[in-house]
Amino acid sequence: MLVAASSVIGCHPVGAGSSSNALDRYGLLKGCDASPKLLTGNGNPLLDFMYVADPTAIVHDGRIYVYGTNDQQQIDSVGRENKNSYEFIHSLVMMSTDDMVNWTYHGIIDVEKSAPWTGVKGVSWAPSIVSRVEDDGLTHFYMYYSHGGGGVAVLTSTSPVGPWTDPLGHNLIDLSTPGLTDCPAPFDPGAVIDDEGNGWLSFGGGKSSTATTLYPGSARIVRLGKDLLSLDSEISEIPAPYFFEASELNYINGTWVYSYSTDWVDRNEWFTTEAERPTICSISYMTSDNPLDKNSWKFRGDILKNPFGYGMSPTNNHTHFLKFGSDYYIFYHNNHLADFREIKTGYRNICVDKIDIDESTASITLGTMTLYGVTQLKPINPFSWQQAETVAATHGFNFEHTSVPGNMVAVGLGKNQMSEIRKVDFGEGASSFEAKISGKGTIEIYSGKPEGKPIAKLNADNPQWDNVSVKLNKSLTGVHDLCFVYRNGDFKFDEWRFLK
Secondary structure: OOEEEEEEEEOOOOOOOOOOOHHHHHOOOOOOOOOOHHHHOOOOOOOOOOOOEEEEEEEEOOEEEEEEEOHHHHHHHHOOOOOOOOOOOOEEEEEEEOOOOOEEEEEEEEHHHHOHHHOOOOOOEEEEEEEEEOOOOOEEEEEEEEOOOOEEEEEEEOOOOOOOEOOOOOOOEEOOOOOOOOOOOOOOOEEEEOOOOOEEEEEEOOOOOOOOOOOOOOEEEEEEOOOOOOEOOOOEEOOOOOEEEEEEEEEEOOEEEEEEEEOOOOOOOOOOOOOOOOOOOOEEEEEEOOOOOHHHOEEEEEEEOOHHHHOOOOOOOOOEEEEEOOEEEEEEEEOHHHHHOOOOOOOOEEEEEEEOEEOOOOEEOOOOOOOOOOOOOOOEOOOOOEEOOEEOEEEOOEEEEEOOOOOEEEEEEEEEEEEEEEEEEOOOOEEEEEEEEEEEEEEEEEEOOOOOOOOEEEEEEEEEEEEEEEEEEEEEOOEEEEEEEEEEEEEEEEEEEEEO
């Protein structure tokens, strides 16, 4: 696939050096800009080569697609020593999986380009996505996002990876929206479509003119129009105690489930014995069977504590949960990747863990944050073409957009970078390896960790894209983790497969 003119996305390469020390080879010495996942085998964060926050997610054609705020754009703009103020973030990040461990990076949604009316200072954060089949027979995707702290805008596409366009040319909601009162920060949208096909949007932030510590009074919900691009009801308040930000909506068995981030303030007031007061800066939830009736909302409790409640460094949070297969998963962010790199300026990464939900009562058990993440649902098929950007862990990776929306190539390889793919099922055996490469360099292929002799070395030397193959030193059978090590040149890598 031809590479389009585009900036390189991802972390700057960090050479692993020539030392035979295992830690050096993994690029995991203390202070090194590398991934903790290669050494530990953990599943979190989802992407270890860039900072991403504020997840939303959707299921389409057997895959989970996850989207988030591009914190990497901020750190690339101001440097790791400067605080994440979010002011240079003009794009959203896309990724997907069908096994929950190996994630395909689909690149960024350039909001500044897709919505030029937002201008060069039109920051974009915290997306929320829904989809439905429209009259043209296609699945349409609606991506609501924070246009800074003062509004909600929307992008649409007929593919979960774009291209994305702006159908309105202005905010869907902002401070000038008729009927919106006393909500100083109408941002952080949370969208859902109910069983009758009605779209709903929650949002809000800041403190209303009647705010108390217990009730800031700025959480809002509205029914969307049939086009999902307009408003079709009054804007109603959700009386969320200790409300701060990060609105999200789910719909479970006839019940609207609203989740949000609580504030950092002390919990000196409480109003009910039916639920415990939320912990500091937690994710809490409320339920309703009539969402435009303010009095119908019932506070239910915490879904997720602040990361410091799980032994991690404190940070704000934003979550989304959804069902995939027979299980529910909660996506959230923390600072684990930045902490590992000793960066203390607020750059975040998306993680996932399971969460228990009783669908009959819309009751949610308090979840957890782990470094391990979740169990892989199925192995990868190595005899089908796999993308170079489908990885469980990496070291020193850069990516570049191609002319195909959602497709990336790994670039600048040949300097001891690494990528890991977990649980690859070779069945009765593979005898050779094939990859699509341009440039000059070597891919060493290891079964398991990159130790001892590789099972194959693929050498490429062609300035044009070419399929290059090599026989394996021994046949691979059964299930293996794979590690690719990239050496001796400067090349780009698009996709790979094994042959029986």
